[in-house]
Amino acid sequence: MSGPDNTRAARHFVLAAGGTGGHLLPAFALATELERRGHHVALITDERGAQIPGRPDFLTTHILPAGRFGKNPVKWFAGAKAVWEGRNMAVRLFESFQPSAVVGFGGYPAFPALWAATSMGIPSVVHEQNAVLGRVNRLLAGKVDAIATAYPQVERLKPKYADKVHLVGNPVRAEVLALREEEFPALSEEGLFRVLVTGGSQGARVLSEVVPDGLAMLPPALRQRLQVTQQCRPEDLEAVRARYSSHDIPAELGTYFENMAGRLADAHLFIGRAGASTIAELTAVGRPAILIPLPIATDDHQAANTREMVKAGGARMVRQDSFTAKELAKQIKAIADSPEGLGKAAHAAFNCGRPNAVQDLADLVESFGGAEMMDVIRVGANNARGASQGVAAGQGAARDMHERSKP
Numbered sequence: 001m002s003g004p005d006n007t008r009a010a011r012h013f014v015l016a017a018g019g020t021g022g023h024l025l026p027a028f029a030l031a032t033e034l035e036r037r038g039h040h041v042a043l044i045t046d047e048r049g050a051q052i053p054g055r056p057d058f059l060t061t062h063i064l065p066a067g068r069f070g071k072n073p074v075k076w077f078a079g080a081k082a083v084w085e086g087r088n089m090a091v092r093l094f095e096s097f098q099p100s101a102v103v104g105f106g107g108y109p110a111f112p113a114l115w116a117a118t119s120m121g122i123p124s125v126v127h128e129q130n131a132v133l134g135r136v137n138r139l140l141a142g143k144v145d146a147i148a149t150a151y152p153q154v155e156r157l158k159p160k161y162a163d164k165v166h167l168v169g170n171p172v173r174a175e176v177l178a179l180r181e182e183e184f185p186a187l188s189e190e191g192l193f194r195v196l197v198t199g200g201s202q203g204a205r206v207l208s209e210v211v212p213d214g215l216a217m218l219p220p221a222l223r224q225r226l227q228v229t230q231q232c233r234p235e236d237l238e239a240v241r242a243r244y245s246s247h248d249i250p251a252e253l254g255t256y257f258e259n260m261a262g263r264l265a266d267a268h269l270f271i272g273r274a275g276a277s278t279i280a281e282l283t284a285v286g287r288p289a290i291l292i293p294l295p296i297a298t299d300d301h302q303a304a305n306t307r308e309m310v311k312a313g314g315a316r317m318v319r320q321d322s323f324t325a326k327e328l329a330k331q332i333k334a335i336a337d338s339p340e341g342l343g344k345a346a347h348a349a350f351n352c353g354r355p356n357a358v359q360d361l362a363d364l365v366e367s368f369g370g371a372e373m374m375d376v377i378r379v380g381a382n383n384a385r386g387a388s389q390g391v392a393a394g395q396g397a398a399r400d401m402h403e404r405s406k407p
Contacts, residue, residue: 011100012040013365014093016114018107018136019048022129022276024055026361027105029171030127031059033362042097044090046109064089064112086112087119094120101125101368104144106134118143123368127361129170129276131304133157145368148361150276150354155304168361169354170280175261179285180355184346187268187339193222196267197230198260200275206292206320208236211271212243212251214328222336223249229263231255268342269332274302274317279309280357286350288342289315290331292323314349 013034017023024045031041035058043061050063064086090113094102102117104110104126117124124144126137133141133156141147141161149157150170157165187193195215199207207230215226228251232240237253244251257263264270270282270289282289289309293302309315316331336342354360 010038014042014099014102016044016110017105018109019046023105023107024052026171029358033358044113087115090116111136130301132299132301169357171358172280172284176281179265192227193225194227195269198272200273208240213325216247217329274305279305283353286346288345291317295320312348
């Protein structure tokens with residue numbers, strides 16, 4: 001895709017994202033790319049989002065109220081009031097900042113900003129990180145000008161919106177993307193077999209309970225070569241350490257690892273959750289995985305996230321209610337019984353990666369308020385088929401979005 005262009009005119013863009021790393025990290029990546037291209041970028045989020053690490057120093061942040069609507073109707077009025085207040089604050093910001101486009105990354109804080117943009121006739125884009133369209137993006141899908149997706153097939157995305165869907169992928173950190181140029185670490189019949197285990201930003205207790213015993217059940221030829229790195233919750237750390245010690249398996253344990261990219265580079269196998277950022281990094285680098293989707297994830301989106309990687313042969317998915325030590329050992333043996341098997345799985349995972357995600361997303365966003373719309377869809381005809389509840393990304397050419405009428 002396009003690189004830096006010193007002749008392009010500087011424009012203003014606003015990014016809006018919910019208060020979790022899953023929403024904000026792709027926003028940070030896009031902000032960095034747009035700033036590199038000479039544009040001015042601002043961020044809208046909530047109090048929680050303002051605390052997420054990794055925000056670029058240049059990125060001015062505006063904190064807006066974002067109402068949340070739970071199951072208790074008593075709280076709905078307060079939620080609606082906060083959304084209205086956030087929308088009005090966004091209108092005032094846009095009148096001053098005059099953005100060429102507003103980009104939403106999901107989460108409740110994105111809703112007031114995009115509502116304001118669509119009501120003011122400002123071009124708008126949403127980016128969906130998961131393989132199921134999130135609640136806020138579902139509410140906005142009919143109003144926005146473009147929908148950027150991370151997967152060829154996205155559930156809860158209506159076929160009638162297919163003409164404005166663009167498959168771009170999920171932006172990943174630069175230090176992880178750089179690993180794509182490196183070979184899968186060599187694994188001989190006698191060499192160390194390195195396993196990386198993480199459960200997301202907060203860890204996952206089920207991994208602490210199951211993984212040490214599952215690894216202990218591997219055949220001696222695999223077990224004796226293990227070198228484990230595992231992220232644990234603070235309260236689980238000593239119990240996990242004792243389990244590995246009792247099994248005589250070398251393990252480095254911690255609640256947080258500073259150089260996660262380096263540990264991913266060394267890993268022969270990943271075991272963990274199936275969040276959007278995790279899948280994007282595994283496929284960017286090309287690492288085989290055994291994925292245990294978070295069972296309480298909204299709309300079961302983590303299970304949907306595994307679909308493409310599993311189908312390609314780069315990963316195996318195990319539901320948490322079936323995730324036992326015996327089942328884990330069985331799945332590891334199936335994917336890692338030989339160096340060749342791991343290498344094939346790594347290659348399959350690599351082929352699912354979309355390393356140009358941030359450039360493609362920036363190209364899509366840049367097409368508003370400037371040059372004529374560019375088609376950044378990178379999906380073949382074989383992927384252009386939607387499920388009954390979803391739609392394959394990239395059907396049809398992009399329309400002239402600047403003449404699209406606003407509701």
